[in-house]
Amino acid sequence: MSLPDHKTKIVCTIGPASRSREVLVRMIRAGMNVARLNLSHGTFDEHRENIRNVRAAAEDIGLPITILLDLPGPKIRIGDLAEEPMELRKGETVTLTPAPVQGDPSRIPVDFEQFPQLVSGGSTIFLSDGFLQLRVDEIAGTDVRATVVIGGPLLSRKGMSLVGGGGILAVSAVTDRDLECIEFGLAEGLDTFSISFIERAEDILKAREYAARSGKSIRVIAKIERQEALANLDEILRESDGVMIARGDLGVQTPIEEVPAVQKRIIQKANILGRPAITATQMLMSMTDNIRPTRAEVTDVANAILDGTDAVMLSEETSIGKYPVETVAMMAKIARSTEEKRASVGAGCGPLDYFRHGKGREMITVNDVVSLNVIEALDALGIRFVLTPTRSGSTPRNISRFKPEAWILAFTRNPSTLKFLAFSYGVCPFLIRSEKEYWHGAILDSIRNLGLIGPGERVVLTEGVSPGREGTDSLIILTVD
Ligand SMILES: Nc1ncnc2c1ncn2[C@@H]1O[C@H](COP(=O)(O)OP(=O)(O)OP(=O)(O)O)[C@@H](O)[C@H]1O
Numbered sequence: 487m488s489l490p491d492h493k494t495k496i497v498c499t500i501g502p503a504s505r506s507r508e509v510l511v512r513m514i515r516a517g518m519n520v521a522r523l524n525l526s527h528g529t530f531d532e533h534r535e536n537i538r539n540v541r542a543a544a545e546d547i548g549l550p551i552t553i554l555l556d557l558p559g560p561k562i563r564i565g566d567l568a569e570e571p572m573e574l575r576k577g578e579t580v581t582l583t584p585a586p587v588q589g590d591p592s593r594i595p596v597d598f599e600q601f602p603q604l605v606s607g608g609s610t611i612f613l614s615d616g617f618l619q620l621r622v623d624e625i626a627g628t629d630v631r632a633t634v635v636i637g638g639p640l641l642s643r644k645g646m647s648l649v650g651g652g653g654i655l656a657v658s659a660v661t662d663r664d665l666e667c668i669e670f671g672l673a674e675g676l677d678t679f680s681i682s683f684i685e686r687a688e689d690i691l692k693a694r695e696y697a698a699r700s701g702k703s704i705r706v707i708a709k710i711e712r713q714e715a716l717a718n719l720d721e722i723l724r725e726s727d728g729v730m731i732a733r734g735d736l737g738v739q740t741p742i743e744e745v746p747a748v749q750k751r752i753i754q755k756a757n758i759l760g761r762p763a764i765t766a767t768q769m770l771m772s773m774t775d776n777i778r779p780t781r782a783e784v785t786d787v788a789n790a791i792l793d794g795t796d797a798v799m800l801s802e803e804t805s806i807g808k809y810p811v812e813t814v815a816m817m818a819k820i821a822r823s824t825e826e827k828r829a830s831v832g833a834g835c836g837p838l839d840y841f842r843h844g845k846g847r848e849m850i851t852v853n854d855v856v857s858l859n860v861i862e863a864l865d866a867l868g869i870r871f872v873l874t875p876t877r878s879g880s881t882p883r884n885i886s887r888f889k890p891e892a893w894i895l896a897f898t899r900n901p902s903t904l905k906f907l908a909f910s911y912g913v914c915p916f917l918i919r920s921e922k923e924y925w926h927g928a929i930l931d932s933i934r935n936l937g938l939i940g941p942g943e944r945v946v947l948t949e950g951v952s953p954g955r956e957g958t959d960s961l962i963i964l965t966v967d
């Protein structure tokens with residue numbers, strides 16, 4: 487086998503443009519690692535078919551593809567439009583109504599009954615991540631009449647937000663609908679969910695406890711897209727399995743000019759804790775319609791990688807865009823080129839200084855020390871592969887956070903661990919079938935059989951030597967015979 491030529495993971499939102507098995511196969515070949523299904527759009531039946539197609543495509547290629555279910559969360563959205571895109575023109579009057587009508591240019595349904603109570607004359611309404619803007623003129627019964635201030639094309643089920651942070655319901659971030667979606671996912675054999683508009687760590691606990699009632703354990707990615715989540719970032723990160731910088735809503739809910747610094751801060755903190763970070767939204771947005779991205783977009787993807795993101799995400803580009811496969815290929819190409827230059831442009835090894843010389847020294851754990859020693863050994867000896875037997879995935883994640891040039895080959899018996907490692911930079915996971923395959927002799931054999939490493943090559947292998955203890959507490963350097 488051969489490994490991909492880039493280490494950054496690619497998450498693709500699946501929609502009408504990409505849900506066929508044929509397109510999915512081409513996207514996997516181009517570098518997709520994770521298929522994201524946004525449950526804010528489409529029906530359960532449609533997503534069931536998406537899941538079937540992703541699994542079939544993954545089987546066609548023989549690579550594990552992870553499915554991420556993105557929960558709707560407490561976001562107010564417009565309903566369905568009769569024809570889309572529907573053009574809203576500056577100066578026109580539109581009526582917004584909570585009635586379940588099919589939208590047309592004069593009447594737009596809003597998927598929230600109390601919507602008319604949330605606005606008053608003079609309120610500003612942003613639609614579609616803030617691309618369109620309306621000003622409320624008057625409220626007549628349940629009809630909200632507004633004038634288009636900034637026009638443009640509108641699609642079904644686009645989000646809405648109101649000036650002053652409105653547009654998110656004042657209920658728990660994990661809504662009843664989200665719990666139904668978790669139930670749907672579990673019934674489909676999936677266990678990885680992203681929570682939208684998370685506020686605090688308890689939101690994650692609520693989702694976990696709900697799954698635990700049916701005896702299931704889930705992996706939770708916290709989507710950071712509102713002010714409250716930034717205020718509670720540390721506790722959210724600790725409770726989460728991974729984090730997404732959801733720049734679409736974040737750029738409406740918080741000052742847009744703060745997004746770049748917030749992105750860097752979230753990635754740094756996630757790296758320190760060994761939580762995979764996904765940078766999302768508008769990364770190659772112009773490729774929704776064009777075969778080539780803008781220079782600014784290419785630079786954005788590269789900078790997210792230099793910031794230390796584990797994964798980059800595509801939304802419109804792959805769900806409704808004209809060039810889903812070409813966009814993934816472009817992402818992969820930018821990743822490969824940027825990763826090669828990480829050290830030479832001074833981006834270095836992520837949180838290394840934090841543990842060696844900074845605050846991290848005070849609370850360093852045995853697992854941290856092992857991962858630091860692995861990095862030391864890789865650098866000093868120019869080693870190309872780290873082999874990590876793992877149950878929870880924490881050992882490969884702790885090494886991955888330093889974004890080494892070497893590949894991290896992870897061996898696990900746990901299919902859920904394998905699937906979740908799809909989010910971690912530079913980790914290639916393998917499923918092993920029995921307890922005795924955790925033994926290092928067996929791992930070396932399987933690597934030799936894959937043809938990845940030839941005789942005479944040195945590798946690093948991590949081990950847990952203390953019986954019954956979780957985690958890894960030693961590393962050995964072996965020469966393949
Ligand atoms: N399953 C789908 N069916 C139809 N259109 C979809 C689907 N998934 C995504 N889209 C389209 O792609 C756009 C971008 O996807 P994205 O997942 O970023 O959604 P979003 O509406 O911005 O919501 P969120 O904030 O949850 O990401 C959506 O707004 C929608 O127009």
Ligand SMILES: CC(=O)C(=O)O
Binds near residue numbers: 709711736766
């Ligand atoms: C991905 C997402 O939810 C956002 O960017 O808002």
Ligand SMILES: [K+]
Binds near residue numbers: 524526557558559
């Ligand atoms: K969502």
Ligand SMILES: [Mg+2]
Binds near residue numbers: 682735736
């Ligand atoms: Mg969002």
